Amino acid sequence: xxxxxxxxSLLVSIGRDSKxxxxxxxxLTGKIKLLISNDIINEYVEKISEKTNALIAENISNxxxxxxxxxxxxxxxxxxxxxxxxxxxxxxDCALNGQANFLVTDDKHFNVLKDVGxxxxxIIRTTAFLEELKKLGG
Numbered sequence: 001x002x003x004x005x006x007x008x009s010l011l012v013s014i015g016r017d018s019k020x021x022x023x024x025x026x027x028l029t030g031k032i033k034l035l036i037s038n039d040i041i042n043e044y045v046e047k048i049s050e051k052t053n054a055l056i057a058e059n060i061s062n063x064x065x066x067x068x069x070x071x072x073x074x075x076x077x078x079x080x081x082x083x084x085x086x087x088x089x090x091x092x093d094c095a096l097n098g099q100a101n102f103l104v105t106d107d108k109h110f111n112v113l114k115d116v117g118x119x120x121x122x123i124i125r126t127t128a129f130l131e132e133l134k135k136l137g138g
Contacts, residue, residue: 028067032069035071037073041064044057078093110123
Protein backbone atom coordinates (compact mmCIF):
# COMPACT_ATOMS: atom_id res chain seq x y z
CA UNK A 1 0.00 0.00 0.00
CA UNK A 2 1.41 3.36 -1.05
CA UNK A 3 0.59 6.44 1.01
CA UNK A 4 1.45 10.09 1.33
CA UNK A 5 1.50 11.48 4.87
CA UNK A 6 0.68 15.11 5.46
CA UNK A 7 3.27 16.59 7.79
CA UNK A 8 0.96 16.70 10.80
CA SER A 9 0.03 13.03 10.30
CA LEU A 10 3.72 12.14 10.25
CA LEU A 11 4.45 14.25 13.32
CA VAL A 12 1.75 12.57 15.43
CA SER A 13 2.95 9.11 14.41
CA ILE A 14 6.61 9.52 15.43
CA GLY A 15 6.27 9.61 19.22
CA ARG A 16 6.76 6.21 20.87
CA ASP A 17 3.74 6.72 23.14
CA SER A 18 1.47 8.14 20.44
CA LYS A 19 -1.73 6.28 19.62
CA UNK A 20 -0.74 6.89 15.98
CA UNK A 21 2.66 5.18 16.36
CA UNK A 22 1.45 2.09 14.45
CA UNK A 23 1.62 4.22 11.29
CA UNK A 24 5.33 4.95 11.75
CA UNK A 25 5.94 1.33 12.82
CA UNK A 26 4.19 0.08 9.66
CA UNK A 27 6.61 2.17 7.65
CA LEU A 28 9.62 0.89 9.61
CA THR A 29 8.55 -2.74 9.11
CA GLY A 30 7.72 -2.41 5.42
CA LYS A 31 3.96 -2.86 5.72
CA ILE A 32 3.40 0.42 3.90
CA LYS A 33 5.35 2.42 1.35
CA LEU A 34 5.66 6.14 1.98
CA LEU A 35 5.79 8.42 -1.05
CA ILE A 36 7.74 11.65 -0.69
CA SER A 37 8.99 14.45 -2.90
CA ASN A 38 11.82 16.90 -2.34
CA ASP A 39 9.32 19.52 -1.18
CA ILE A 40 7.72 17.10 1.28
CA ILE A 41 10.97 15.94 2.87
CA ASN A 42 12.05 19.57 3.22
CA GLU A 43 8.82 20.41 5.03
CA TYR A 44 9.16 17.32 7.25
CA VAL A 45 12.65 18.44 8.31
CA GLU A 46 11.52 22.01 8.92
CA LYS A 47 8.52 21.04 11.06
CA ILE A 48 10.29 18.27 13.00
CA SER A 49 13.09 20.74 13.79
CA GLU A 50 10.52 23.20 15.10
CA LYS A 51 8.82 20.59 17.29
CA THR A 52 12.00 18.86 18.51
CA ASN A 53 15.47 19.84 17.35
CA ALA A 54 17.68 19.77 14.24
CA LEU A 55 19.42 16.52 15.20
CA ILE A 56 16.19 14.57 15.53
CA ALA A 57 14.93 16.09 12.27
CA GLU A 58 18.12 15.08 10.50
CA ASN A 59 17.97 11.53 11.90
CA ILE A 60 14.37 11.04 10.81
CA SER A 61 15.12 12.55 7.42
CA ASN A 62 18.08 10.21 6.93
CA UNK A 63 15.96 7.26 8.03
CA UNK A 64 13.27 8.13 5.51
CA UNK A 65 15.62 8.86 2.65
CA UNK A 66 17.54 5.61 3.13
CA UNK A 67 14.53 3.37 3.77
CA UNK A 68 13.65 0.87 1.04
CA UNK A 69 10.00 1.53 1.97
CA UNK A 70 10.14 5.21 1.10
CA UNK A 71 9.83 6.08 -2.57
CA UNK A 72 10.92 9.45 -3.91
CA UNK A 73 8.42 10.67 -6.47
CA UNK A 74 9.40 13.01 -9.25
CA UNK A 75 6.68 15.59 -9.76
CA UNK A 76 6.05 15.83 -13.47
CA UNK A 77 2.68 17.50 -13.25
CA UNK A 78 1.31 19.96 -10.69
CA UNK A 79 -2.45 19.96 -10.29
CA UNK A 80 -2.85 23.12 -8.13
CA UNK A 81 -6.21 21.95 -6.75
CA UNK A 82 -6.00 23.49 -3.26
CA UNK A 83 -6.33 27.27 -3.28
CA UNK A 84 -6.82 28.07 0.43
CA UNK A 85 -3.32 26.81 1.31
CA UNK A 86 -1.42 26.30 -1.94
CA UNK A 87 1.51 24.82 0.01
CA UNK A 88 -0.64 21.71 0.58
CA UNK A 89 -0.62 20.97 -3.14
CA UNK A 90 2.78 19.29 -2.82
CA UNK A 91 1.09 16.37 -1.04
CA UNK A 92 -1.64 16.08 -3.67
CA ASP A 93 0.92 16.24 -6.48
CA CYS A 94 3.05 13.56 -4.85
CA ALA A 95 0.05 11.28 -4.26
CA LEU A 96 -1.20 11.64 -7.83
CA ASN A 97 2.20 11.36 -9.52
CA GLY A 98 3.13 8.39 -7.31
CA GLN A 99 -0.28 6.69 -7.63
CA ALA A 100 -0.82 6.55 -3.88
CA ASN A 101 -3.63 4.49 -2.41
CA PHE A 102 -4.20 7.11 0.28
CA LEU A 103 -3.28 10.65 1.21
CA VAL A 104 -3.39 10.69 5.02
CA THR A 105 -4.30 14.06 6.51
CA ASP A 106 -6.51 15.78 9.05
CA ASP A 107 -6.16 19.15 7.30
CA LYS A 108 -9.53 20.54 6.20
CA HIS A 109 -7.95 22.22 3.17
CA PHE A 110 -7.89 18.81 1.50
CA ASN A 111 -11.71 18.52 1.67
CA VAL A 112 -11.91 20.35 -1.66
CA LEU A 113 -10.68 17.11 -3.26
CA LYS A 114 -13.92 15.38 -2.28
CA ASP A 115 -15.78 17.76 -4.61
CA VAL A 116 -13.41 17.19 -7.52
CA GLY A 117 -14.20 14.09 -9.56
CA UNK A 118 -10.89 14.02 -11.36
CA UNK A 119 -8.16 13.20 -10.66
CA UNK A 120 -9.25 10.43 -8.30
CA UNK A 121 -7.51 10.51 -4.93
CA UNK A 122 -8.54 8.92 -1.66
CA ILE A 123 -8.14 11.32 1.26
CA ILE A 124 -8.27 9.61 4.66
CA ARG A 125 -8.05 10.95 8.19
CA THR A 126 -5.20 9.72 10.38
CA THR A 127 -7.55 7.81 12.71
CA ALA A 128 -9.28 6.11 9.76
CA PHE A 129 -5.89 5.11 8.35
CA LEU A 130 -5.13 3.35 11.64
CA GLU A 131 -8.22 1.22 10.96
CA GLU A 132 -6.89 0.43 7.46
CA LEU A 133 -3.63 -0.72 9.04
CA LYS A 134 -5.53 -3.01 11.40
CA LYS A 135 -7.18 -4.62 8.36
CA LEU A 136 -3.67 -5.31 7.02
CA GLY A 137 -2.66 -6.81 10.34
CA GLY A 138 -0.40 -3.86 11.10
